[in-house]
Amino acid sequence: MTDAWTWHGGGLEAAKRHFGGGDWIDLSTGINPRPWPVAEVAFDWQRLPDPHALAQLEAVAASYFGVAAQHICAVPGTEIGLRLVGSLVGGPARHVAPGYRTHGDMIAGSMAIDSAAARNSDGDLILANPNNPDGRTLAASEVRGLLDARSGWLLIDEAFADVDPALSVAPSISDAGKLIVFRSFGKFFGLAGLRLGFVLAPKIIVAALRERLGAWPLSAAAIAIGTAAYADADWIAAAREHLPQEARALDTVLARRGFRPVGDCPLFRLIETDDAHMLFERLARRAILTRPFADRPRWLRIGLPADANALTRLEAALIDG
Known part of the structure; x- marks a missing residue:
């Protein structure tokens, strides 16, 4: 059952x-069982989300992740971000298993491989660090080594990286490299129902994402709560x-x-x-x-x-x- x-x-x-x-x-x-406190965050349910407030959220989050604001795009949950990026980068692709189910669905025809085979795989590579469900981690230097050894895109899901920021390769994002990082708000901050995530990527990917997401990709609640939480050192x-x-x-x-x-x-x-x-x-x-x-x-x-x-x-x- x-x-x-x-x-x-x-x-x-x-x-x-x-x-x-x-x-x-x-x-x-x-998900963190002791969530970030939201009670004192104010926002107006009757108004459309303000684009300046969204830009402020992305700036605060970019500083938290250690990446330039021009390389960040907020999305209504990492699940959507993963699928949208998968439709942009194409393939062929490999995804490390065991891992998230969504990784296998991101790019049509993606093939499951184990972590050892990832080092010598061709095309785009999708993996999580830390991994789910086994909690396996790779040092940031190991992840950067995977990027240096390939011609395709390296797609890193860092949904659980907040506890140990040293694991993150977000600071390595640039327009010159084929590295895309996904970050989740809900897990570390314990607010999964808010549906907030981020794609950290070269500007060409960020621009394409913004075009697909449209004018109001996030709710006013997600913008206000996310901005306050990421600033709460x-x-x-x-x-x-x-x-x-x-x-x-x-x-x-x-x-x-x-x-x-x-x-x-x-x-x-x-x-x-x-x-x-x-x-x-x-x-x-x-x-x-x-x-x-x-x-x-x-x-x-x-x-x-x-x-x-x-x-x-x-x-x-x-x-x-």
Whole structure:
């Protein structure tokens, strides 16, 4: 009965309908469980989004990413950005697997390859750093090496790179290179429902994206909240400190229950067990939603619990289901 939850994390309402109500803990996503506070951000729902405000958001985000503002385009979610860019760059392409499903859909005919084969692949190459769902990371120097070794486009999904900005190759974006980087707002800032992302690319790609997105690509809420959040240096620094600490606490619980957690991204961990789908069902019966995988029956991804109580409930459920 796990098919409804193997496509993507976040199927909480489907889980409630199937397993029943209760005080659910959603660990099926890699989203920060303690989001950036939005309550004091003001915006006008009755007015169309202001283009000057959008430009300010892109400027603030560009500074945060370490890239020139001329190389950034805000999009209504990284998913849309990935698909639009895929239609622009063409192919042939390879995408590293396991990884995001969208990577395989970006460019028609893209072929799945493993991370080792990526070093010698031809054409355009799509990969995530950190990767999902295994949390594997590459040093920025390794990613730049992939760029130097190829003639096609290198497309890097950095949706989970905020916790460790040293992983990012965003500062390497230029008009002279075939490098495109995708950044997500919702994961690190814990506001996935806002649907905000960025494409960092040569100006020719940015211009083509703007033409396709039209006059008002983002809501006023996304513009106002994103601008304030990216400028909140204190919150960002605190999140970068406490998220790895909380991930280590999750690692301790998983190891104590006999699992070997995998991954270098503190927003989620991957475990391997004989029947991960059965474990998914056991946890769901205790109102804890995790992420199984249809093609990897031994894998289960577990997001970061929001607090000590959620972590305690997870450990109790792992003990006896």
